Amino acid sequence: xxxxxxxxxxxxxxxxxxxxxxxxxxxxxxxxxxxxxxxxxxxxxxxxxxxxxxxxxxxxxxxxxxxxxxxxxxxxxxxxxxxxxxxxxxxxxxxxxxxxxxxxxxxxxxxxxxxxxxxxxxxxxxxxxxxxxxxxxxxxxxxxxxxxxxxxxxxxxxxxxxxxxxxxxxxxxxxxxxxxxxxxxxxxxxxxxxxxxxxxxxxxxxxxxxxxxxxxxxxxxxxxxxxxxxxxxxxxxxxxxxxxx
Amino acid sequence: xxxxxxxxxxxxxxxxxxxxxxxxxxxxxxxxxxxxxxxxxxxxxxxxxxxxxxxxxxxxxxxxxxxxxxxxxxxxxxxxxxxxxxxxxxxxxxxxxxxxxxxxxxxxxxxxxxxxxxxxxxxxxxxxxxxxxxxxxxxxxxxxxxxxxxxxxxxxxxxxxxxxxxxxxxxxxxxxxxxxxxxxxxxxxxxxxxxxxxxxxxxxxxxxxxxxxxxxxxxxxxxxxxxxxxxxxxxxxxxxxxxxxxxxxxxxxxxxxxxxxxxxxxxxxxxxxxxxxxxxxxxxxxxxxxxxxxxxxxxxxxxxxxxxx
Numbered sequence: 007x008x009x010x011x012x013x014x015x016x017x018x019x020x021x022x023x024x025x026x027x028x029x030x031x032x033x034x035x036x037x038x039x040x041x042x043x044x045x046x047x048x049x050x051x052x053x054x055x056x057x058x059x060x061x062x063x064x065x066x067x068x069x070x071x072x073x074x075x076x077x078x079x080x081x082x083x084x085x086x087x088x089x090x091x092x093x094x095x096x097x098x099x100x101x102x103x104x105x106x107x108x109x110x111x112x113x114x115x116x117x118x119x120x121x122x123x124x125x126x127x128x129x130x131x132x133x134x135x136x137x138x139x140x141x142x143x144x145x146x147x148x149x150x151x152x153x154x155x156x157x158x159x160x161x162x163x164x165x166x167x168x169x170x171x172x173x174x175x176x177x178x179x180x181x182x183x184x185x186x187x188x189x190x191x192x193x194x195x196x197x198x199x200x201x202x203x204x205x206x207x208x209x210x211x212x213x214x215x216x217x218x219x220x221x222x223x224x225x226x227x228x229x230x231x232x233x234x235x236x237x238x239x240x241x242x243x244x245x246x247x248x249x250x251x
Numbered sequence: 252x253x254x255x256x257x258x259x260x261x262x263x264x265x266x267x268x269x270x271x272x273x274x275x276x277x278x279x280x281x282x283x284x285x286x287x288x289x290x291x292x293x294x295x296x297x298x299x300x301x302x303x304x305x306x307x308x309x310x311x312x313x314x315x316x317x318x319x320x321x322x323x324x325x326x327x328x329x330x331x332x333x334x335x336x337x338x339x340x341x342x343x344x345x346x347x348x349x350x351x352x353x354x355x356x357x358x359x360x361x362x363x364x365x366x367x368x369x370x371x372x373x374x375x376x377x378x379x380x381x382x383x384x385x386x387x388x389x390x391x392x393x394x395x396x397x398x399x400x401x402x403x404x405x406x407x408x409x410x411x412x413x414x415x416x417x418x419x420x421x422x423x424x425x426x427x428x429x430x431x432x433x434x435x436x437x438x439x440x441x442x443x444x445x446x447x448x449x450x451x452x453x454x455x456x457x458x459x460x461x462x463x464x465x466x467x468x469x470x471x472x473x474x475x476x477x478x479x480x481x482x483x484x485x486x487x488x489x490x491x492x493x494x495x496x497x498x499x500x501x502x503x504x505x506x507x508x509x510x511x512x513x514x515x516x517x518x519x520x521x522x523x524x525x526x527x528x529x530x531x532x533x534x535x536x537x538x539x540x541x542x543x544x545x546x547x548x549x550x551x552x553x554x555x556x557x558x559x560x
Binding site for chain 1: 265299302303304305306326327329330332334335336338339340341342343344345349353354356357358359385398401402
């Protein structure tokens with residue numbers, strides 16, 4: 007695989023996204039909404055409690071809220087990734103692209119980068135705002151700055167892995183779809199396993215401790231690798247030109 | 252002359268369906284080669300195989316000396332060819348300039364080279380003033396020209412053009428045809444898929460007629476002459492029975508007759524016309540001029556395609 011070629015594909019997608027702002031709107035909006043909404047809720051909640059309760063509740067709430075960035079990571083790349091491939095399919099722009107010396111791997115890597123970069127960047131920006139606001143609201147109660155800490159550090163490590171999985175699943179789904187919206191809807195189902203994990207965490211079946219998050223990161227890395235090969239197998243020139251409808 | 256494209260029994264099947272059946276032909280360097288055939292004849296499939304977009308089922312093909320189907324040769328073939336698909340597939344949201352710029356990047360051209368090439372082709376095709384407009388706002392003809400520029404951005408030696416003037420209005424078709432003729436002057440090898448026989452006749456050095464199998468190959472002129480009857484129109488002051496009788500007596504068949512002209516079937520006009528005219532004049536005919544009634548490539552094409560059914 008050639009990174010320069012892959013980056014050219016991604017750069018082209020970024021330029022198109024700039025013209026089609028509705029495609030990336032959700033990717034930018036959700037992390038920013040959560041970044042402001044959760045600290046506001048927390049601020050409201052802890053000021054209703056006594057300071058002793060607030061000291062206990064605040065860290066728990068902050069850890070729970072930060073997990074939402076994982077759901078966002080697994081779902082928001084679907085809009086971009088599904089548009090990126092289905093859009094090429096609809097514009098019939100894949101045939102001339104496939105006639106260039108780029109390999110299937112270069113094109114797929116480019117599509118993965120373009121599907122990944124905006125959501126991950128907006129999640130990182132959102133989480134920075136989230137941490138700053140949380141610290142601002144809780145420093146007085148806790149007497150120290152809660153963020154940054156290892157917990158959110160590991161979550162932010164898992165974010166690109168979850169997003170990459172979402173992108174790869176969307177590439178596989180898009181190969182069978184002609185409509186970006188249908189591909190997107192199917193892709194959002196990917197959030198379900200993460201909702202399951204969240205419930206498991208809340209029920210203390212699989213609490214999101216640092217160790218468990220690192221295990222999750224390892225599992226996601228393996229899934230990403232497996233999905234990359236599956237998406238590569240799905241993305242065959244001959245299939246695309248003769249069977250993709 | 253060096254052979255640039257060489258096909259030997261090239262075959263492609265999709266399951267039980269044979270799209271291209273044992274096609275053998277060669278295209279020389281600098282030649283414009285027309286690939287004619289009705290819809291579904293296998294033209295696009297052949298070009299896709301040659302552009303390494305789809306695999307061949309059997310047979311052998313080389314482009315620029317590189318083997319089609321050989322994994323290490325495929326990127327080299329893709330790097331040396333320019334490809335214009337039937338559906339131009341432009342990035343509609345991007346400007347004309349950006350469409351070409353990204354393809355320049357895909358072929359790893361330097362920034363300077365990309366700028367030069369884009370300016371050269373957009374100016375040549377009359378699109379320079381529209382360089383910042385989104386491709387989606389272009390007319391069909393402009394899109395086709397832009398897609399042609401895209402196929403040429405890396406200065407390929409070999410061009411595969413799949414129906415480059417299909418669905419264009421006459422003016423846009425002419426612009427594209429003229430541009431192909433300009434490319435011909437630059438000695439590029441051009442493999443042109445078309446079902447427009449007039450276009451093939453005007454542009455191509457040689458043509459092949461395909462209907463899953465190869466039916467005929469040759470220059471448009473040779474095909475016309477070898478596969479159709481040659482006829483001459485003799486324009487006279489007046490056609491009378493004596494003249495008609497004189498022509499028939501010589502053993503010629505009169506295909507059309509009106510008050511001042513005759514269309515006569517003549518096997519070899521260069522050799523036989525002098526005797527024919529002498530006989531007409533002897534019968535009292537006053538010849539004004541004589542012209543060959545051209546059998547068009549279309550006549551030949553229709554005859555061959557019908558025979559193959």
